[in-house]
Amino acid sequence: MDTLKIGNVSLTWLSGGVTNLDGGAMFGVVPKSLWSKKYPANEKNQIELPTDPILVQFDGKNILIESGLGNGKLTEKQLRNYGVTKESELDVSLQSIGLDSTKIDYVLMTHLHFDHACGLTKPGNGEFVSVFPNAKIITSKIEWDEMRQPNIRSKNTYWKENWEAIESQVETFEENWSFGPIRMIHTGGHSNGHSIVIIEDGGEMAIHMADIMATHAHQNVLWVMAYDDYPMDSIAAKAKWQPFAVEKQAWFTFYHDAFYRAVKWGPDGQMMESVKRSK
Template identity: 60%
Template sequence: METLQIGRAKLTWLNGGVNFLDGGAMFGVVPKALWSRKYPHNDKNQIELRTDPILLQLDDKNYVIDSGMGNGKLTEKQLRNFGVLEESAIDQSLAALGLTTNDIDAMLMTHLHFDHACGLTKPTEDSSYIPVFENAAIYTSDVEWNEMRNPNIRSVNTYWEENWKPIEKQVTPFEKEIQITDGLKMIHTSGHSDGHCIIVFEDGEDSFIHMADIMPTHGHQNKLWALAYDDYPVTSVHQKEKWMDYGYSKKAWYTFYHDAYYRAIQFDGKGKKIDEVKRERYEYK
């Protein structure tokens, strides 16, 4: 597992699963001739996307950013349509660190689409669902939480009852932003989903920004490149511009949940890469 120390914060990437999605959908209106130079694709025009939660250890607390693909929740048709070739191994990842899901103090949910939220619950033998992180507070924006429980004709395909009903008593929704602890906050941006959030950590001169799905991979660094999956792509562009400019000025690290090749990249004031954490063994066999 790859790790990165940023000030007081230690980040460790857990194994949350992998899927393959259409590259054109992931890069929206950007021509393949351009995006294919930035991110590899297979002969089906699909790109590899991890769904790897980040364990954030800070001030003796264990936080996890998003929850992975989950286990045993997708039908054969869904596994095929979503290109899922590997489900979550969160228990094994945490065990290797001497932890269990009961040791997680809070889940920081950037949004609640199935590929981020399926890992919050798990099926039982009687076909019901129970929480995975029993002792964790779960933070998400109130806009996201409201849509999760009342999806529209489009979002009903990604906001699933089995991902929210078992954990509703654990959820702490917030409005514009919330301070999780000293230097760590979640900020509502909208864009990818109406309730989408980013995570910002600052500790003196050290900082990271988790852009979640408004910059899901290193190939999406261009401020104008938005996903076809985005509900509000123009908002995504403006929010990306704002937080890329801010992060560049601080030489912040940018961390990734979906990237199959890089865990994190640090950019200078002009957006040039100055440091990186690569993902090991990224070729899926």
């Protein structure tokens, strides 16, 4: 599995599933002639988008960023529409490093769209049960409120199957949440309750901008998704946090990128270092 060290904090990418979504939707108003040079599409104009949680470990704590696509929850129609070529293998990933889902202490949810939240629950005895029964699940209050009371647009991605079984485990925050070297910061943009994650330790930093920078090809501040509920908020958040992170020589980490786990960009926008995704 692919790994990265931030000071004494270790990051390990787990196998959470693979989707293939429309490239035009993923890059919004950006012409295909531009985005396809950075992120190629297949014959259906779909681009490969993994859904790989990041296991963060420090001081004996096991923390997940996102939960993966889940397994056995999507219908045949959903599997087809979302271009799913692989469902989650989270249990296998954890077992390979001597863990299981009961050993997860926190799950940090940048937002609760289905491709991030399906891995929170699983079918069991005719109902859905928590995948991480001993974990605290952290998300912004705005996101949690909309998850349970979606609007006419968001009801397509906020599903009761993903929240009813874990309701008692959820802890929300208004603007910021922190634990040890980890901070979550509410940004809005992709969803009203969307947040980013910053990890700082030993003079090093990683920033997980989640779906306001879903892949390395979304580096341009103006390249945001058609899926974004509030695209101008996404642009504002990118304009604020990207220069901050570049100045700190931070690693940008990804949940959805089919090519890179993490990259470092220089002040001129050139990629300085990278952790490539192994297949």
